[in-house]
Amino acid sequence: MPYKSSVPLFWRLKKSKYNLIGTKCNTCDKVFFPKKSLCPNCRRRGNLDDFQFSGKGKIVSFTVIRVPPEGFEKYAPYAAAIIELDEGARLSGQIVGDFSKVETGKPVRAVFRKINEDGNEGLINYGLKWELSE
Secondary structure, three states, X not given: OOOOOOOOHHHHOHHHHHHOEEEEEOOXXXXXXXXXXXXXXXXXXXXXXXXXXXXXXXXXEEEEEOOOOOOOHXXXXXXXXEXXXXXXXXXXXXXXXXXXXXXXXXXXXXXXXXXXXXXXXXXXXXXXXXXXXX
């Protein structure tokens, strides 16, 4: 049997990540991101539907990264936050723009930006980041 390589997880999940598509349980009405195959709240299978999030939310908690992980040195300092979407789900993300204006409770919206690149001539990865919205 020939060896089959799988598509990296990043590419398999890009549609839901780029478009903020999660799931909604029709039993308990809770929404989840990323997508779930089983409702963590009511544990009932087969009653989940795709759910399109608005891309708007608020900052619940944040930190400023001044000593970044390898590969992100040129982006420091930057703010990373826990964001509660208007629909209720929480996720983490980078806040773009002037991080000195970042505060808990401030509204944010999703924006499509460069995440990183693999070397000088490598693949550029794009994804969602967050910016303050007034």
